[in-house]
Amino acid sequence: MNLGITGKRALIIGGSSGLGLAAAQALAAEGVDIATFARNSEVLTSVSDDIKANHGVDAQGFSGDITVQADVQALRDWVETTGGINILVLNTPRPPSPMRDFLDEDDDLRWNDAYTNQLQCALYVLRHLTPLLLNKGWGRIIGVTSASIKQPMPRHAVSSIFRAGVQTALKHLVEEVAPHGITVNAIAPATVMTPTFAQFHNLERRVSGTALKRAGTLDEFGGTVAFLASQQAGFITGENIQFDGGMTKSLL
16 A cells, blocks of 8 residues: 655654664655654664665654753754654653652652653653644644553553643644644554563563464554555544554543
8 A cells, every 4th residue: 555655754763673663764765754852873874774764755863852942943943954754753762760659659759750751851842843734734643641541550650641631632632733734643552562662571471462472573663654644544633543452441
């Protein structure tokens, strides 16, 4: 299937590894030029070189800290001067580790860290980068949240509370950007075989909680991002796509 996005340009926040890198690779395979944002400039250079070699598209990286508003502003300026973007993939850092029961989360530093790394930085990105899509006449905003925002998981309070905030921010954008031809959706993953997930001590228990009895792959995740970015997904907006192998049991 031709997804109709060849020649578009995507910015992937947190695109140097894991879910973000999977999104970048999948979009590049569809002919999308790639811009990535993460802390490590050397890794970003390696990722860009790999994408260019394997997919024949333009790929560039811009290093900075997503939790620092000045860095996100600098990213906006760089994006604007290098041709703008049509697709924004918002992938934020992980919550504090180890995860704890809600009543055991009595350390304000952990709560502040979770807020900064998962919600505040997302607000920085949406506020500063969304305006760059408005004059294109077509666009896609895709947020990465968590399956725990629909069905809270044990010991995930510092994740699900702020990921739910990201989902709420995306919902607020839906009506505002629709007149500009922009859709806004979220993917809510759980049990995806990232390098971090592979190290979990409770890996077998987490996998057994899915209907499919396996972890999702990075290729499957990237493919889901690519579909939401596609022309064929143009009538899908305001949705939260559960990417959890049937782990979530709710009807809606």
